[in-house]
Every structure is written in structure tokens, then in C-alpha cells.
Amino acid sequence: MQNNTNIPVIQTENLSKSFGSVHAVKGLTLRIDRGEAVALLGPNGAGKTTFVEMLEGLQSPDAGEIRLFGMPWKGNENTLRSKLGIALQETRLVDTLTVKETLELFASFYGLGASRVEEVLDLVAMREKKGALTGKLSGGQRQRLAVGLGLLNDPELLLLDEPTTGLDPGARKDIWDLISLLLKKGHTLLLTTHYMEEAEMLCQRVVFMSKGSVLLDEPLKNLRERGSLNDLFVKLSGENLDG
């Protein structure tokens, strides 16, 4: 019998996805092991979100294979969904629900009760805002709540898609602190971002993506010796990360 700890948390082989004539992801192969924190870096349109949505089971690949915890999506939907914690890019919640009611709604989908909601309120530092309507929250608070929803099931794998895009520096730091805390607890993380400092702050490994393909996949410490991540990305892709 195979030891569970040796099974990669994420394993993709030659993953491809097109939308009409646009090849969003081209033959992407990636392996992420338990406890790793990996940053997926690339400019807008690099295919990061499409790749993550395929990992989340929200998009079907045209070709290639995905295995999470050694399981394909087909036939294991509920098992995998209960192991994943996700924060989508730009989720808007229901404005007429309070923070606590929103957490209770999502907790019920995982079969979790009030005690877990209370724990997550503390984890995302939103106890004081638990009675506030989500429509009245600031951008940073909303994003903390979005991450909190992804933490309800104490997930083995966190997929965070640009969790700090559009936030001010203070709110961004709050999210980084929260993610750092989760990493200390041993969660596996795949984070998409186009902020270099975010990748450097939170991850040990960096994957550069451009035009649907992986340009580079290396531990962060190796890359630091080769200059700034931004310069390296420009050198490899000819593109700017903010582009």
C-alpha cells in the first residue's frame, strides 16, 4: 500500500485548455507535495486562473490529467471539494447576509457547526464584524472573509487565486499574516499572484507562467541568487509581470 504522505497533493500531466482559438493552458505539468507553498506567477492572461479553476474542478481540461491527493476529479467530486480550501478571484458575497451568517451558510455545506464558525471568525480576525452585513465591509475585510470561507473545512490544500489584488497595502498585509499563520500549521498552498513581494513573503517555490506554459519552476532560494524575480521574469518571457 502506498504511503499517503508520498502522494503528491497536486499532480498534473500535460494539462491543456482552450477557449475558442485562445490556448489558455498548454501542456502544463506540475507536482506539488504536502506542506509546500508554491507561488504561481504570471501577468494577466498567462493562464493562472484557468489552471487553478481546473484544479478546483470548475473547468474541465481539454487534454491531460489532474490528480489531487492521488484522485482524479471524476467520481471523487465531494471528497475533493471537502479537502480543498479556495478563494476565487473576485467573489462577491450576498450583501444582505452578515459575516457570521455567510460563514454559517458555507459551514453547513461541509456539515460543520457553530463552533467551527466561531473558530474561523477568530482566525480571520473578524469577530468584531460578525454582525456586519457583507455589503458594508471594506475590500480588505471582504477578502479576509473570502479566505475565511476557504478555511472553514480546515483544508489540506489551499488554492488562493490573487487573494490580495486590488487591496491597499494594509489590507494586503493582513491577508499575508493570515496566510503565514496557515502555512505554519502545515497547510499546502498554491497561490496565484502577480505581486513578486507576495510570492517572496509567503512561498518557498516559484512557478513562472506565461502564455499558458510553465517557464520556470524552482525553489525561491535558488532564484534569489539570480537577481530580482521581476528581472528574471522579463528576461525569460519578454513580458512584464504587471502586463
Added chain:
Amino acid sequence: MASLRPLGQLLLLQWRSFFREPGVLFWALVFPLVLSGLLGLAYSHRKPAPLPILLLAENPGQREALESMVKALAPPSRLKVSVASPEEAALALKRGKAVLSVDHALDPEARRYRVDANNPEGELALLFSRAWFSGKPLPEDTLPLDTRGSRYIDFLLPGLMAFSIINSCLWGVAWVLIDYRQKKFMRRMVATPMSRGQFFMALFIGRCCLVTIETCTLLAFGFIAFHFSLQGDPLAFALVMLAGVIAFFGLGALISCRTSNSQVGAGLINATTLPMMLISGIFFSYERFPEAAQPYLRMFPPTMMVDALRAVANEGAGVARVLPTALALSVMGLLCMAAARRFFRWY
């Protein structure tokens, strides 16, 4: 068996969205009451307004003679008689301020009436005018028709209840689904182990509860303000309501199964509700449409629902009489739901 807690939370989601949104509360609960109150009062006057007619005067001398005649002959209370020049009369007829004009009113041999044959009020004014000029006014032998089930408010309230089902299901289901899809909230929910069947079940149960509240509010208002009550079996009424919710819930799910654009969604919903409002006999009888169109109008699902609700409310119908309609509406709803399920885009 899946836990029912998510179902309860999804119901709470709808409940909270409904009761915490003042605009939704107004349009769902207050507006139908205001509309039924206003229309009920507008059509419940015992004495109808007099019909305006004009006697044409070519010159000041004729005007004087006509005014003297009007004073001397004392027109009946159903006519409001004025003297006007041909230009004034033409303008008044165009603007709907008069329904009939009389040329040469002073000369019985040359007297001629100008009336739009398609205007029932004009035809009525012609009848009263002829009787008045002949000196033999129509006898005052009419009695008001105010038996329960035959007033305009009795016609209107079941129509408004049907309308609230249509609105509630199309805006409350289709709009919510499009809104959730546009905000990517639906995508966020389906990324969890949430049961998609429970999601739809919660939407359906929520609609049934809200439609019940809306209908009971209208019934209570009708009873208090107009002594409206159901003449037939309340169970038959509930059966038609439930079938209506199934039918229009299915239609709501179908028209919202693909789009994530709220403007497209609003257009789709308006394009669906507007014809229903106009031709299904909600505010006025579809019997006024050409006879050739009526068999088709009767088979139009909202018309079937309105007719069945009126049959129970005003004609004392029971379950047996409305059962075929309830079955037809339910089948339509189930077919729409099956099509929606086939084409539904969760994200």
C-alpha cells in the same frame, strides 16, 4: 441521506435576502395591495361618470339657441352636454374629452351623430342622446350588479394573485440565479460539497412560502377592504397556486439557465412577463381580443392559471374542475426544469 442543514441555511439565505431588502418587500407585498386598492376603488363607484357629448354650433346665434335648449330639455344624469364650435369639438374628440358630437341638434330632420363605432362609451352616449332628444328618456329600472364574484375587484384579485406568482418566480428565481452567477457567488458555492439539488429545492420551497405570504396578504386585504372571499374550495385554490409556482419556477430556471449578464437577464424576464401581463386576462378580460385568438389565449399557461383561480374564487369551483389545469401547469413546469437542468451553467 444528505443532511438537511444546508437546505435550512439556503432557505434562510433567501428569507434574509427577501426581508432585508426594502425594495423587494415593497414590490412583492405593498405594491399589489396598493394596485388592488386603487383599481378596486376606481371601479367600485355606484354611479358611473356622465358621458361627455358636444352639440355643434356654427355661429353665436346657434350657440345661444342650443344652450337654451339644453337648459329647457334637462339632459339625463348619464350625459354631460356642452355646446362647442366644430373646431373645439374636433379637438375635444381627439383628446377623448367627448365621446360623441351632434350636428344640427336643433333640427330633428337634419340631426346627425358623429361617434366612433368601436367605442362602447360612444355607443352608449348615442343611445342616451337619442332617447333624450325624443323626449322619452330611458327608464330608471336598473339595479347595481354587486353580488359577490361579479364585481371588478372579484375579477382583479385572482388576477393579481396569479401575477404575483409569475413575478415572484421570474424575478425571484431567474433574477436571483443570474445575479448569483454574475457575482460568481454560485461558482463559490458549487466549489464546496453543496448539493445542487438542495440548492434548487431551497429556491422552490422559498418561493412557495413567499407566494403563500403574498397571496394571504392579498386575500386578507381583499376581505377587509372589499369583502372579497373564496366561493370555492380553498384546497383547489392552493392546488392551482402550487401548480402555478411549479410552472413559473421552471420557466424562471429555464430563462436564466445560461446568462450571467444582468442586463440580458432583465431583458429576458421583461420579454417574458410583459406579454403575460397584457394578454392573459390579469387586469382585463382576454374576451376582448379577436375571437380567432381566444382558443390560443386560453391555452396560454398564465391564462390557464388566472382562469382556474377565478373559477375557484368566483364560481365556486372545486378540485375536480381545476385538476386538469393544475396538471397541465405542473407538466409545463417540469418540462422547463428538465430543459433548464440540461442547459444550466453553474459558473
